[in-house]
Amino acid sequence: MAPKTIIEKIWEQHIVHREEGKPDLLYIDLHLVHEVTSPQAFEGLRMNNRKVRRPDLTYATMDHNVPTINRHIINDPISKKQMTTLEQNCKEFGIELADINHPDQGIVHVIGPELGLTQPGKTIVCGDSHTSTHGAFGALSFGIGTSEVEHVLATQTLWQSRPKTLQIKVTGKLGFGVTAKDLILAVIAKYGVNAGTGYIMEYTGEAIRELSMEERMTVCNMSIEAGARAGLISPDEKTVEYLRGRRYAPQGEEFEKAAERWLALATDEGAEYDLTLEIAGEDIEPQVTWGTNPSMGSGISASVPNPEQFERQADRESVSRALDYMDLQAGTKLEDIPVDYVFIGSCTNSRLSDLRAAAEVAKGRQVQEGITAIVVPGSQTVKQAAEAEGLDKIFTEAGFEWRESGCSMCLAMNDDIVPSGKRCASTSNRNFEGRQGNGSKTHLVSPPMAAAAAVTGKFTDVRKLAKVHQ
Amino acid sequence: MEAINKFNGIVCPLNRVNVDTDQIIPKQFLKRIERQGFGQFLFHHWRFDDEGNKREDFVMNQMQYENAEILVAGENFGCGSSREHAPWALLDYGFRVVIAPSFADIFYNNCVKNGILAIRLTEEEVNGIMEKAQEPGYRLFINLKDQDITDRKGFTAEFDIDPYWKEMLLNGWDEIAVTLNLDEDIRSYEQKIGSGI
Numbered sequence: 001m002a003p004k005t006i007i008e009k010i011w012e013q014h015i016v017h018r019e020e021g022k023p024d025l026l027y028i029d030l031h032l033v034h035e036v037t038s039p040q041a042f043e044g045l046r047m048n049n050r051k052v053r054r055p056d057l058t059y060a061t062m063d064h065n066v067p068t069i070n071r072h073i074i075n076d077p078i079s080k081k082q083m084t085t086l087e088q089n090c091k092e093f094g095i096e097l098a099d100i101n102h103p104d105q106g107i108v109h110v111i112g113p114e115l116g117l118t119q120p121g122k123t124i125v126c127g128d129s130h131t132s133t134h135g136a137f138g139a140l141s142f143g144i145g146t147s148e149v150e151h152v153l154a155t156q157t158l159w160q161s162r163p164k165t166l167q168i169k170v171t172g173k174l175g176f177g178v179t180a181k182d183l184i185l186a187v188i189a190k191y192g193v194n195a196g197t198g199y200i201m202e203y204t205g206e207a208i209r210e211l212s213m214e215e216r217m218t219v220c221n222m223s224i225e226a227g228a229r230a231g232l233i234s235p236d237e238k239t240v241e242y243l244r245g246r247r248y249a250p251q252g253e254e255f256e257k258a259a260e261r262w263l264a265l266a267t268d269e270g271a272e273y274d275l276t277l278e279i280a281g282e283d284i285e286p287q288v289t290w291g292t293n294p295s296m297g298s299g300i301s302a303s304v305p306n307p308e309q310f311e312r313q314a315d316r317e318s319v320s321r322a323l324d325y326m327d328l329q330a331g332t333k334l335e336d337i338p339v340d341y342v343f344i345g346s347c348t349n350s351r352l353s354d355l356r357a358a359a360e361v362a363k364g365r366q367v368q369e370g371i372t373a374i375v376v377p378g379s380q381t382v383k384q385a386a387e388a389e390g391l392d393k394i395f396t397e398a399g400f401e402w403r404e405s406g407c408s409m410c411l412a413m414n415d416d417i418v419p420s421g422k423r424c425a426s427t428s429n430r431n432f433e434g435r436q437g438n439g440s441k442t443h444l445v446s447p448p449m450a451a452a453a454a455v456t457g458k459f460t461d462v463r464k465l466a467k468v469h470q
Numbered sequence: 471m472e473a474i475n476k477f478n479g480i481v482c483p484l485n486r487v488n489v490d491t492d493q494i495i496p497k498q499f500l501k502r503i504e505r506q507g508f509g510q511f512l513f514h515h516w517r518f519d520d521e522g523n524k525r526e527d528f529v530m531n532q533m534q535y536e537n538a539e540i541l542v543a544g545e546n547f548g549c550g551s552s553r554e555h556a557p558w559a560l561l562d563y564g565f566r567v568v569i570a571p572s573f574a575d576i577f578y579n580n581c582v583k584n585g586i587l588a589i590r591l592t593e594e595e596v597n598g599i600m601e602k603a604q605e606p607g608y609r610l611f612i613n614l615k616d617q618d619i620t621d622r623k624g625f626t627a628e629f630d631i632d633p634y635w636k637e638m639l640l641n642g643w644d645e646i647a648v649t650l651n652l653d654e655d656i657r658s659y660e661q662k663i664g665s666g667i
Contacts, residue, residue, distance in 0.1 A: 016659045017652050022634045025652065027659050037553065039503035050646070053656075065501070078501040085503050129552040129576060143576055145554035146505075147583035147645075155649045157656060161632060163575075193488055194546040197575060227549065229575045293488050293549075314487045314544055321486075411497050411551075420520065430550060432492040434515050 003268035006234050007165050007200045010140040010265065014123050016157050023161040029122040031152050032108045033060035033095065035086040036413070037127030041150035042089040053156045055094040059117055062086060062100050063107045064413050068376050068403035071100065075415065093153075106379020106405045109133040109347040113217065114381055116246025120235040120262035125152055130347045130429065132223040135232030136216035137239055138265055140200070142229040164274035166199035166228065170207035172281040177463035179357065180215035181349055181427065181446035183207065183279075184222040185287035185297050191277055193295045196228025199275065202267060203233050207281035213242040214351045221348045222429050225294040234266035288334045288459050289431050289444040291322035296431070297444065298334065300461045306330035325433055326441050327421075334459050337443070341424035342373035342454040343436070344400075344447055346410035349427035350378030354447040355386050358427075359394045361451035361462060367399030368457035374401040374416065376408040400454065412437045425453035471585035473642030477566060478611040479539030483603040484529055487544035491556040491577060494548065500555050508555055509562030534606035540567040542599050548577025557584045567612060569619075571596050582635045585642060587614060589629045598625065614640060 017025035031054075038060075045052070052058060065079040074080040083100065090097040098104040104111055109130050112118040120138035125131060129143035148158060168187055188195075201223050203216075211219065216233050223231025240259045243249045250258045285299030296319065298305070307320040307330065323330065328337070344350070344358050355377065367373045375395050377383035383405055386392060392402045409416040410428035412435070418424045420439025427450050428435075431442040445453065452462040499511040516528050524531045530538070541560065547570040548556060557580045560568065566586060571593045573581075581588040589612070591599075602608050602621065611620045614636065620626045631639075638645060649656075 017655045023632070025649065025655070027656070027663070036500050040505045040554075043503070043505075048644075048646070076501070082501055082503060127552060127554075129550065143552035145552055145557075145576060145580035145583060147554060147580065151646050151649065154646045155656060156660075157649060159634070159645070159649070161634075193549055194572060194574070197546065197572060224550075224576075227546065227574065293490070317485075318487050411492075413497050413500065430490075430492065432490045432550060434496055435492050438496070438498075438515060438520070 003271040005165050005202060005267045005271045005273060006138055006232060006265050007140065007202060010121055010123065011162065013121070023159040025157050026123060026160050028125050028152050028156055028158060029057060030117055030124045031058045032112055032124065032126035032131070033058060033149070034064055034108050034126070034128065035062045035082045036064045037146050038089065038149055039082060039085045040146050041127070041153055042093065044150040045093070045153060050154045052093040052095065052153045057156060058095045058153070060086060060090050060095050061098040061105055061108050061111060064407045064411065066100055066406040067414050068406050068408050068416055071404050079414065103380050106381065107347045107350065107407055109217070109221065110350060110378030110382065113137065113213070113242070114246070114379060116243055116249035119243060119249065119258070120239060121265050125158065129224045130221050132229065132231050133217050133221040133347055135220035135223065135230055136213060138232055138235035138262065140230055140232065143224060163229070164199045166196055166201045167273040167276040168201050168203045169276060169278045170203065170205040170281050171278060172206060173210060174207050174281045174284060177286055177448065178284050179446040179448065180211055180218040182284055182287045183281070184219045185289065185294065185444060186284040187279055188222065188226050188295045189287065189297045190279055191226065193225060193293050194227040195277065196223060196226040196231070199228050201226070201228040201231035202273070203231060204267070205281070208233060209236065212353060213238055214353045217351065218348055222294065225429055235262045236266065286446060286449050286462055288449065290326060290328055290334065291319060292325055292431055292433050294429065294431060294444060296322055300334055300449070300459060302334055304328045304330050304332045304334065335461065336458065338423070338458045339425045339443070339453045340371060340422040341418050342367070342371060342450050343376070343409040343424055343426040343428065344374070344450050345376030345378065345408050346428035347378065347407070348429045349447050350376060350382065352382050352385050354427065355382070355391050358447035358451040359391045361448045361465060362398040362400060362455060363394050365398055365455040367454045371454055371457060373399065373454040374403055374409065376403045376416070377405050379405045398455065409436055411435060418442070425450045425459065471583065471642050474566065474585055474587055474639050475614045476612065477587070478609055479567065480535065480537055481540045481542055481599060481603040481608050481610050482530060482535040482538035483600040484541060484543040485600050488546045488549055489543055490550035491548055491553050492550055494556040495553060495559045500553060505558055506562060508559035509564070512559040512563040537564070539564055540569065540610055541565045542569045542596060542603060544596070545571040545593065547573050549574040552576045552580070554580045554584070557581045557586050561586055569596060569599065582638060583645065585639060587612065587639060589619070591619070591627055591629060595627050
């Protein structure tokens with residue numbers, strides 16, 4: 001048999017209906033639902049008198065709108081309505097829901113893996129573009145729109161055109177102080193925000209295999225920022241060990257059988273991709289974005305670029321526009337840019353290892369005066385685990401605010417908003433205009449780099465800080 | 471969704487690349503639980519200043535584009551968030567057709583599901599249209615069945631579209647109803663794979 005990629009293997013296992021001249025009808029193994037992109041889908045079902053085909057394959061939580069302080073006071077009546085609407089919809093259609101008071105509540109892409117719902121070989125969808133996160137487990141997972149949410153609710157399937165395959169090969173090892181976030185930001189800076197459009201990506205290479213499961217989630221999470229709906233990593237022993245004992249994972253003997261199936265999904269030796277792009281792990285520095293899309297970033301030692309140095313006119317124009325919006329001058333060293341806000345959280349970087357890495361930098365230091373720094377754990381489970389090892393104390397003693405779980409300042413749909421004109425070092429995934437609040441200026445960084453910015457008042461190469469600390 | 475085949479309309483040129491869905495519809499407007507009424511928020515921060523006044527320099531605010539129904543933009547249009555509120559806002563505002571050299575994958579799908587025709591043309595063709603659309607009243611004539619676009623000045627271009635999506639758009643089909651006709655296939659797949667989560 002010809003060698004295959006994991007992408008082809010999962011795809012072929014999920015074809016419900018194939019017909020010449022049509023996309024494939026794929027079966028969906030897990031449908032994750034949240035409050036913002038689902039109300040219209042449920043309404044559509046009601047209007048057409050349709051049911052949810054597989055409530056048992058559907059799992060819901062509230063994350064986008066939820067407050068991270070004063071949990072029970074939701075000031076915005078429209079946010080509140082979205083949450084109660086989800087509650088009612090889940091009740092009416094028989095869907096399990098981790099609501100705001102539930103111990104499993106959290107960002108949908110944090111709790112899926114945490115609960116063991118996310119497993120290798122599954123097709124996973126959610127009305128959220130960062131569904132690519134689950135690809136870290138060797139699952140084929142992608143974001144969908146609300147019409148597709150309705151389609152999956154009603155049929156448990158989706159029509160999908162077979163995408164091309166793109167290998168992102170990260171050779172060598174990452175250096176000291178360089179994280180998974182830096183890795184993916186460097187890939188996007190090198191190849192652009194639409195390198196993956198029309199493709200499903202698989203991350204391979206030594207640097208990827210070295211990553212922990214949580215780090216792999218950070219990488220796959222941002223596949224969409226490179227344009228790819230889905231990005232995944234072939235499962236290995238780390239994947240299996242992460243899932244062992246998780247609540248929704250198979251148990252006992254069943255688990256061993258599943259593990260065998262999972263490992264067999266890994267891309268075969270000699271399988272071919274439609275395209276391969278490479279980057280050397282050891283060349284990657286801690287990254288900081290300076291512009292208004294995730295590809296507008298550089299290593300911390302660089303300066304803000306001059307729009308004139310870009311070849312294409314469209315790029316010169318968009319970089320110039322971005323610098324205008326970000327209020328930055330070409331030639332300014334990234335290390336000289338001061339910050340007003342620091343946000344540690346989001347589906348990209350809010351897991352226990354992210355918080356540990358940030359806490360290590362924050363420990364024994366102080367958030368600079370005038371800076372608001374908040375830490376928002378990805379889930380209630382992460383929050384409790386972090387508190388059990390005292391991370392909350394480290395943060396609060398250093399002057400960070402310690403919050404409840406949710407999407408928070410990544411997209412500022414709740415009250416966690418960066419005010420207009422203020423500059424934020426953020427561990428989230430998008431630095432689009434106004435993303436964290438109208439007129440806010442977002443710089444994407446890793447958790448240690450965000451903590452370093454908080455305690456020094458500006459972007460700082462965390463490797464220098466770490467050395468002082470030692 | 472509403473079927474679409476022959477369509478003509480005034481063209482609004484939005485000469486920017488990588489327009490993300492956060493710009494098309496900012497997050498503070500995602501809290502509604504309906505599909506309608508998003509047009510007023512389309513490109514909110516580009517159309518209005520902080521006081522809610524129209525920004526005169528933004529293309530959509532110029533009188534000649536007031537009734538535009540075709541939006542032309544730079545590459546990678548609709549990138550970022552999967553929010554379907556973006557095509558809902560475009561449609562509600564009055565755009566039935568969007569033309570660009572490339573679209574983000576999720577956005578493209580979301581357009582089709584809402585009867586918006588998203589057309590990929592070459593960068594050169596798009597730039598040509600942008601230039602001609604400076605002239606007031608510039609219209610494009612689109613024929614989905616024949617997959618071509620023309621103007622009154624002799625411009626003509628052909629475009630590609632997946633035959634399945636084309637059929638959906640031409641007929642305005644309810645995709646869920648189409649899929650539910652394949653219930654037997656879905657059932658036999660489920661029998662083959664067995665249990666739940």
